[in-house]
Amino acid sequence: MSSPVLEKPSTSETSYVLLYNVSWEQLEQLDVTLAGTSARLTYLDGILEIISPLSDDHEDYKKTLAMLLEVYMRAKNIRFYGRGSATIGKQEDKTRREPDESYNLGTKKSIPDLIVEITVTSGGINKLEIYQRLRVPEVWFWEDGLLSVYCLQGDSYIKVSKSTLLPDLNLDILAKCALMADQYDAVTEYSQIIAKE
Template structure:
């Protein structure tokens, strides 16, 4: 078996139209493949590395464990294709969530893992689409939280959607090599804390 790539693979296509983007999405269909984003005539095709996917899955499991421990109705929607032809923007987040059932065509929270730098400005795409909150976990840097206010993202120290979540505590478990152990330890830490 060939070794897994350690970096994300990214292809950038310039001079593309919205119709090109829609056609690529349709050609791919529901099959697993490269995630796609569209911004200002550029299409990004990205295939995540083994490490990227591991961090993403661990992070999702931790967020879901937090919601379970706190009795929150959190619904996950994976790499839901978010797009709007009127603003000419589209992408597929690493993960996205809504508290309760989403009240429209957008999740309330999108999560991006940046394992390999480069590519399109995803925050600009999310802003144009109107996603209320974006968490970016970047290798070597940890979390940044971006909350949409008055049409612009503001960096925040806490989540607006999950304000009691201690992101530093969450971060301490994200890069664990054993996801199940990380989730169990995170749950224990949450049960031992009063605010969470």
């Protein structure tokens, strides 16, 4: 068994470390060792990304987007099950990831229908590759105030202008509300907008 190789040490500018040549067994050992810390692990084909700590901006946008999305789905009577950052992936697929937010629509399933990722630090492992292997139907990325939506079509993701799962959702209004300075005001304003639709 080879030893993991450190590619990029964490610095004040970055909040992640990449390790190469990490076996599944080593991943599981690190998972136990880092339990109770704020570290989040992402694994793909022997590459391990460790992110810690998550920034306040990351957590604020994650929670605000989740609240707005849930307001929308409740107002439109769309049955959903929030899965949060429940770990997905398996040894056979050589993948493991804790999404920022995730949802099942309609019924509970082992794999989320919709994943929301907040990108604050660039680089690292290609999350879409992980989600493609796991056949996640739709992935949203929030980066620099912009929301990008990717839908799984066949064996690859296509960037689209609107959600396939929630085709009536106006992503521009959702993003505008997510950028509001006050989370409470954002949810209140968005609720009022949705009520008028």
